[in-house]
Amino acid sequence: MHDAANTSRLDALLAGLKASGHRLTPQRVAIVRELVSRADHPSVEQLHAAILPDYPTTSLATVYKTIHLLKERGEVLELGFGELGSRYDGRRPEPHPHLICTACGGITDPDEGGEGLSEMVRQLAAQSGFDVKAHRFDLFGLCARCRDKG
Template sequence: MENTKGFLEHLVERLRTQGYRLTPQRMAILSTIVYSHIHPTAEEIYQQVAADFPMISLATVYKTLNVLKNLGIVAELQMDGSSHYDRDLTPHPHLVCVQCHSIADLPPETMSKMSQEALSTTGFRALWYDIKIYGLCAQCQAQGEETADPLMAPCLFQSQTI
């Protein structure tokens, strides 16, 4: 990541200029997201922040995440039933490993060609997108595929390699 420190300070400044108070809890939540590379869930953020603030409530995490989301400071990424949070607001595709559940990013340019070509005939005006590509990451392929997550079995059932 680029200069994460400066980036964090910039986000903090945005919070303040929008009239929000800068509490220790909010700082902790924001920096957890900014320094994380795993697109954490609310629960994961809560666990991490609770290491420093044992009294923090999950409700506070959710409230703060909604503030950050509505200010356009973090992006929400919905994955089968629960939300993950992404510090990167630029729309970009995600690669989701069905075995280790890792979520990787793909560069945003990947999408632009397709969207222009594909949408030109539909009359649809695209504003943003949500792309998830499910499969096996390089590591999990290397380890062999015999142990695919049974939770993902229903999804795999209906899939063919694309």
């Protein structure tokens, strides 16, 4: 996502928080900015580490609370990996495919595929009568960098 899209997404998220009566503390703004600017689907710990140089008194709990608030508002997509923890997508909070490297743990979004996946989910629901509330499609393998090392 390029800078203009990041700025637009950041502005929309902050405006929504403010309109719903939530304070826009400098730490909260920094957390949201970091979440929106990153394509790597960071963990709470990674977000915390990224903002600490500028906001050294920010607690890990503050980051968790901000992520929880964004999740409640449907503004962040949580990718849970059991014992490995969760990673978060603040750029595209709607269900879409993820490519997950089993060597380095990197997570990327393919440029295409979200529309086809949504259509497949609609077809499966229609055929089965299943009421789909959410879906997730993860592909596991090796990213180009790890594959080239191998």
